[in-house]
Amino acid sequence: MKEYTKKDFPVSDIRRFLEPGPIVLISSTWKGKANIMTLGWHTVMEFSPSLVGCVIANGNFSFEIIRKSRECVINVPSVELVDEVVGIGNCSGDAVDKFDRFHLTPVQGTEVSAPLIRECFVNLECRIADGRLINAYNFFIFEVLKAHVATALNKIQTLHYRGKGIFITSGELVNKRHKFTKWKDSPNF
């Protein structure tokens, strides 16, 4: 499987990888047991502190792991991992060691106990920043503490999920930089 050389990346700039809306893999650990889940419901919320909101349905084995440990890693897979993404989303960590079954490599991070997934080109070490909407909406607001990103990003395509087993891959770039009359690098936008 593909491996990447990675370097630290500014956490305030990670919107570059999440705002386009890729499916992500969330890794977590609690009391010696690591797990991975597939997740499509996330949004960037702030540049600095670097905040990301994620809906983690409470039926998932990862839900309690993340709520108790208050940590996770958000990993962005490329299209080559589509079968792992589907497989991980279709079994439960209750019964399966997903790192083992899907031949993925856990890598120790520096800020959290949750393992990074080596085979993903972006790894974001996260801690819960605000849990007040967990009970009402399963909505976790994470702060990204550290970002590890592949040094060679050219030609990496991401997967975007639309439900019912159908993914859309990322396509061509359109550069409209010259049309930005005033530089507003904000969500809006």
Place this chain on the structure above:
Amino acid sequence: MKEYTKKDFPVSDIRRFLEPGPIVLISSTWKGKANIMTLGWHTVMEFSPSLVGCVIANGNFSFEIIRKSRECVINVPSVELVDEVVGIGNCSGDAVDKFDRFHLTPVQGTEVSAPLIRECFVNLECRIADGRLINAYNFFIFEVLKAHVATALNKIQTLHYRGKGIFITSGELVNKRHKFTKWKDSPNF
């Protein structure tokens, strides 16, 4: 500009259009003044009720309009509207009538006062369902009350924003339906 024939679409299924992460146009109105903004920070939050979370920075002219009216329409543009998307994101409704300047057509909805944008292939009529994170994070949780979707969806490409003036267009479909061992049409997934 392109126009679409649209029909009602089940609000519980609108993840199909938002989960892949497209840039959207938010239209709103208050006291006779309509506005449009460009937005990339959104996530689906629930199927039923159909909930969508959006970060609307409080510096935007639309922020107060939406907070006061408690309504908006989320419109999904195709790639053909890229210059409108950029232009709308680079001027303020304080000074500009954006429907007029960008030659977009406001259409009256049935559930909210905010106008739909005719030239977008998806229009979601929304009302604020939970505003408790507006002050802390500019985070609005909307309920989608009614969805209008183009009848011909083939070959429509969406725009996905990664910051600094660069968009990614949506690419090829990958159908992995046969690999879904148990049908979990959930966010996770």
